[in-house]
Amino acid sequence: MRTDSKPRRVWQWGDVRQRKVGTWAYALNRITGLGLVLYLYIHLGVLSMLVGGPAAWDPFIKVVRSPLFYTLDVILIAGWLIHGLNGLRVTLTGIGLALGAQKALFVGLMVVAAIGLIIMAFMVFRS
Amino acid sequence: MSIQVSLKAFRYQAGSKPRFERYQVTVPDDANVIDVIEAVWSQHDRTLMFRHACHHASCGTCAVRLNGYEKLPCIVSVKEALAGREEMVIEPLRNFPLVGDLVVEVVSFFQKQAASGMVITREAEPSLDGQPYQRSEVFAEDGTLDDRPYNRFENCIECGICISACPTMSATDKFFGPAGLAAIHRAIQKTDDHRQKSWLLALADGEQGVWRCHSAFECTEACPQNVNPAEAIMALRRELIANKVKKLMRG
Amino acid sequence: MSAPHVIVIGAGSTGAATAHDLALRGLRVTVLERGEIANCTTGRNHCLLHSGGRYCVKDQESAIECIDENMILRRIMPDALELNDGLFVALTEEDLAFKEKFIAGCEKCHIPYREIPVKRALELEPFLNPKILAAVQVPDGVFEPFRFCLAFLATARKNGAVVRTYTEVTELARSGQSITGVKIRDHRTGKMEVIGADMVVNATGPWAEKIAAMGGVDVPVSPTAGVMVTVNKRLNNMVVNRLDKPSDGDIVVPQRMTSIIGTTSWIILDPDQIEIPKDHIERMIQKGREMLPAIQYAVTRGVGAAARPLIRKANADEREVSRTFECFDHKHDGVEGFVTISGGKTTTARGMAEKVTDVVCAKLGHQAECHTRTTPLLSYRLFYN
Numbered sequence: 001m002r003t004d005s006k007p008r009r010v011w012q013w014g015d016v017r018q019r020k021v022g023t024w025a026y027a028l029n030r031i032t033g034l035g036l037v038l039y040l041y042i043h044l045g046v047l048s049m050l051v052g053g054p055a056a057w058d059p060f061i062k063v064v065r066s067p068l069f070y071t072l073d074v075i076l077i078a079g080w081l082i083h084g085l086n087g088l089r090v091t092l093t094g095i096g097l098a099l100g101a102q103k104a105l106f107v108g109l110m111v112v113a114a115i116g117l118i119i120m121a122f123m124v125f126r127s
Numbered sequence: 128m129s130i131q132v133s134l135k136a137f138r139y140q141a142g143s144k145p146r147f148e149r150y151q152v153t154v155p156d157d158a159n160v161i162d163v164i165e166a167v168w169s170q171h172d173r174t175l176m177f178r179h180a181c182h183h184a185s186c187g188t189c190a191v192r193l194n195g196y197e198k199l200p201c202i203v204s205v206k207e208a209l210a211g212r213e214e215m216v217i218e219p220l221r222n223f224p225l226v227g228d229l230v231v232e233v234v235s236f237f238q239k240q241a242a243s244g245m246v247i248t249r250e251a252e253p254s255l256d257g258q259p260y261q262r263s264e265v266f267a268e269d270g271t272l273d274d275r276p277y278n279r280f281e282n283c284i285e286c287g288i289c290i291s292a293c294p295t296m297s298a299t300d301k302f303f304g305p306a307g308l309a310a311i312h313r314a315i316q317k318t319d320d321h322r323q324k325s326w327l328l329a330l331a332d333g334e335q336g337v338w339r340c341h342s343a344f345e346c347t348e349a350c351p352q353n354v355n356p357a358e359a360i361m362a363l364r365r366e367l368i369a370n371k372v373k374k375l376m377r378g
Numbered sequence: 379m380s381a382p383h384v385i386v387i388g389a390g391s392t393g394a395a396t397a398h399d400l401a402l403r404g405l406r407v408t409v410l411e412r413g414e415i416a417n418c419t420t421g422r423n424h425c426l427l428h429s430g431g432r433y434c435v436k437d438q439e440s441a442i443e444c445i446d447e448n449m450i451l452r453r454i455m456p457d458a459l460e461l462n463d464g465l466f467v468a469l470t471e472e473d474l475a476f477k478e479k480f481i482a483g484c485e486k487c488h489i490p491y492r493e494i495p496v497k498r499a500l501e502l503e504p505f506l507n508p509k510i511l512a513a514v515q516v517p518d519g520v521f522e523p524f525r526f527c528l529a530f531l532a533t534a535r536k537n538g539a540v541v542r543t544y545t546e547v548t549e550l551a552r553s554g555q556s557i558t559g560v561k562i563r564d565h566r567t568g569k570m571e572v573i574g575a576d577m578v579v580n581a582t583g584p585w586a587e588k589i590a591a592m593g594g595v596d597v598p599v600s601p602t603a604g605v606m607v608t609v610n611k612r613l614n615n616m617v618v619n620r621l622d623k624p625s626d627g628d629i630v631v632p633q634r635m636t637s638i639i640g641t642t643s644w645i646i647l648d649p650d651q652i653e654i655p656k657d658h659i660e661r662m663i664q665k666g667r668e669m670l671p672a673i674q675y676a677v678t679r680g681v682g683a684a685a686r687p688l689i690r691k692a693n694a695d696e697r698e699v700s701r702t703f704e705c706f707d708h709k710h711d712g713v714e715g716f717v718t719i720s721g722g723k724t725t726t727a728r729g730m731a732e733k734v735t736d737v738v739c740a741k742l743g744h745q746a747e748c749h750t751r752t753t754p755l756l757s758y759r760l761f762y763n
Contacts (some may be wrong), residue, residue: 004258012221013294016197026343090342096365099358102344106152140568159680169650175542176565178414180421183608183681185633186524188414191463202679227566230414230544237762247525248456249718256611258504258671263494263616266517267465268449270490277462277615280634282520352634
């Protein structure tokens with residue numbers, strides 16, 4: 001459990017064991033951020049299926065309406081809900097508001113994210 | 128009244144593998160955690176390395192991770208440390224190079240503190256624990272009476288707990304860190320010299336300055352001395368942005 | 379030809395100030411400390427920058443040392459002290475009767491003082507016992523022991539001193555009737571080493587006897603423990619002292635956001651194992667409450683004890699023993715190359731260092747004047763350079 005070796009740095013920021021709410025916020029923000037960047041590439045990749053013209057439409061729909069894809073969509077929604085709502089907390093505290101309530105704010109916003117996620121996941125799978 | 132305490136302590140010597148060792152000591156039931164560490168040292172193992180000096184949270188040397196979380200063991204009671212547990216676990220702070228056992232290397236930390244140049248004393252508040260008071264003249268060196276304000280040590284005891292708690296410090300030791308940025312903020316507040324203020328703001332604005340904070344607020348959460356480094360970082364950011372906006376407006 | 383090499387054992391206030399003086403006079407210095415800087419007696423002290431008022435009746439030599447050194451320290455480490463003066467307050471008729479002696483003592487020892495009306499004292503200190511009968515203001519101050527030592531050592535390091543912490547002296551190296559160096563165990567690596575020196579200075583406070591014994595000599599230093607109780611609020615701006623001859627629990631020193639009540643006194647055998655008597659803790663709180671009743675509403679933050687190095691004089695109880703310091707040149711015990719500096723208090727550390735450095739320089743034939751009275755110290759942070 002040395003604290004001075006370089007490789008540990010890569011993931012130690014995400015080590016939420018025995019940390020408080022703030023590290024969860026930090027780690028989630030960073031992971032969802034990276035995830036959203038990755039999503040951009042995936043999105044472009046999926047859309048590029050349509051380069052093939054009208055003939056590519058049906059195969060495209062088959063992919064984007066598959067259960068796997070819907071699951072990925074739900075993960076994406078979770079990603080931007082968490083990142084966006086925590087982003088609200090980061091903005092507010094950055095302005096100097098709600099600094100004292102930042103923990104409660106995080107918990108509250110994540111509850112909103114969870115509720116939003118359930119509703120939107122339902123909407124995705126129902127369609 | 129005495130109490131039997133089980134301590135699991137992190138042991139490490141340069142060149143060998145780190146390990147945990149268990150010790151049993153008996154201490155008074157109103158003892159604090161530092162007394163347990165000292166008892167282990169004095170009764171069981173004189174090679175145990177640990178930092179401590181004052182026993183009342185003013186030197187900042189004894190900071191460790193107690194049961195996984197950053198604390199000053201000199202002001203945490205044994206009862207609190209053992210609440211709902213069989214043994215207390217003590218490890219060194221995170222994000223500092225290890226010297227040995229519970230001792231971390233604080234050279235780079237103090238260099239950052241020195242960079243801000245924050246003087247360790249400040250003017251005292253006009254009230255004591257909520258009660259306002261009147262100020263007296265105080266003696267000067269030559270024995271005459273001087274009408275100057277009372278002074279006080281700054282809250283920050285440079286214990287490094289905020290550094291250990293900060294996830295950005297986990298990611299990189301180049302980050303100036305919550306303690307250093309809070310010191311910059313205090314130094315700016317305490318000076319009237321415009322050039323000094325600009326210089327300090329530029330230091331905070333650097334590549335490893337305030338913008339590397341990503342709002343975990345673990346620093347303020349863990350700080351035992353109400354320094355609130357997170358608030359200082361946000362205040363610095365606002366000042367930096369305000370300055371940039373003013374510059375833009377002026378054209 | 380390089381300057382003589384001096385080893386200083388102990389990095390408390392005595393060792394730190396001594397290292398500074400030796401290095402400033404151009405000697406090569408190595409400081410050896412078995413733990414962290416100031417981790418023993420100095421770290422746990424009451425943090426009181428004495429005006430000397432406490433000693434001005436019964437121990438005037440000590441009182442004069444205190445006020446002189448107090449003023450010097452204000453000049454050489456101005457940024458690391460709380461300088462809000464102190465009050466000596468009378469609570470009983472006996473205390474009131476003591477006031478005359480106190481004032482006469484202050485005058486004799488050139489300690490600046492002024493008596494202030496009770497009503498004014500209560501305006502200055504809202505938590506002071508409203509029943510006080512008199513108050514005298516003196517130039518007490520507050521320091522922080524760890525940073526106090528760091529400031530001296532930072533300056534010493536700049537002048538070439540080497541400071542090794544977690545390095546424990548296990549034996550003194552001898553050649554015939556001379557001490558030629560020390561054997562050490564470096565706890566960082568576990569390795570043993572021998573370091574040679576032209577002079578070894580024993581600055582280990584209450585461990586002075588233990589180290590002296592390594593050299594086959596004796597010093598009359600009694601480890602005398604004292605308890606300090608820190609509460610979680612700052613209830614006074616100025617140091618509050620009892621206007622009486624020195625006794626237990628008669629000082630409350632504020633620092634940052636706490637107040638520290640102290641202290642007691644009992645002789646112990648082993649400064650590494652101090653058992654704090656429970657009744658001492660209760661007595662501290664009770665005596666503190668006499669001067670600042672609000673202590674009863676404060677929570678105890680920590681209780682610590684450290685051993686003072688008191689120099690034994692025949693037929694004296696520990697409260698009567700002088701708090702002055704003494705330098706022992708062990709050539710008088712038949713051992714060359716070895717001196718002990720002991721007694722004293724952190725307030726007089728610089729003065730103690732001057733004395734032992736004068737002795738060391740004389741013994742080594744090293745001509746150099748002392749400049750520590752006027753040389754400003756570096757910022758304590760620069761120790762970590």
